[in-house]
């Protein structure tokens with residue numbers, strides 16, 4: 047296997063055999079139906095960010111939009127926003143009173159796409175949090191809103207009561223799109239199993255990592271190796287996870303779609 051294959055995730059066609067086949071699909075079925083403001087967001091990203099290729103591919107985006115509609119998603123989580131292609135796409139496919147908890151360490155990238163999100167009238171659905179994703183998911187699971195009620199005991203010693211409104215968000219999300227740091231997918235999955243309702247769906251992007259999961263490690267450039275290993279471990283783990291039904295779709299860079307069943 048030559049190294050150019052190992053880089054295939056960063057070619058527009060992703061895992062498809064040829065650019066011509068990719069072009070055929072997007073020209074026939076994707077671009078003619080892609081909302082104008084998603085196109086605009088793509089263009090703004092390409093013009094403003096050297097890593098525009100990180101944005102979710104419109105072909106995979108179309109499948110996400112279909113999933114959101116099929117399950118009637120209203121409350122969603124997104125890990126890895128970048129300039130907001132998948133975020134705007136999600137916002138466009140949930141109801142007007144739907145809500146997205148969108149988490150990314152990089153606010154600058156989010157702000158590149160924000161004017162387009164505002165133009166689309168979708169900002170009110172989005173709660174963007176600039177942070178590492180893991181602590182935010184933990185907070186949602188714990189939801190420890192602590193109310194201090196100061197009082198005095200018979201000895202006049204102050205004491206306080208803690209009212210822990212624990213777990214309010216447990217099982218309350220319909221959908222999660224995970225496209226952040228790949229090495230944490232396994233940790234994100236554990237949290238999402240608590241946050242998604244039974245019947246809720248999590249979609250994990252890049253799970254074939256340019257096809258490298260099935261390549262020999264000696265044939266790969268250094269920068270591919272650690273994520274490849276994380277993906278191999280995640281794919282193996284999730285395939286055996288009885289809490290979910292799953293579909294490993296070779297779309298884009300590989301997308302694993304899980305439906306929580308217990």
Ligand SMILES: C[S@@+](CC[C@H](N)C(=O)[O-])C[C@H]1O[C@@H](n2cnc3c(N)ncnc32)[C@H](O)[C@@H]1O
Pocket residue numbers: 100101102125126127128129130131132133149150151152155177178179180225226227
């Ligand atoms: C592939 S991009 C996401 C693309 C996005 N879904 C789209 O449609 O444009 C990955 C994003 O994950 C973010 N990221 C990386 N590590 C993260 C972490 N630990 N927590 C939250 N976000 C993270 C990066 O800042 C980057 O914006």
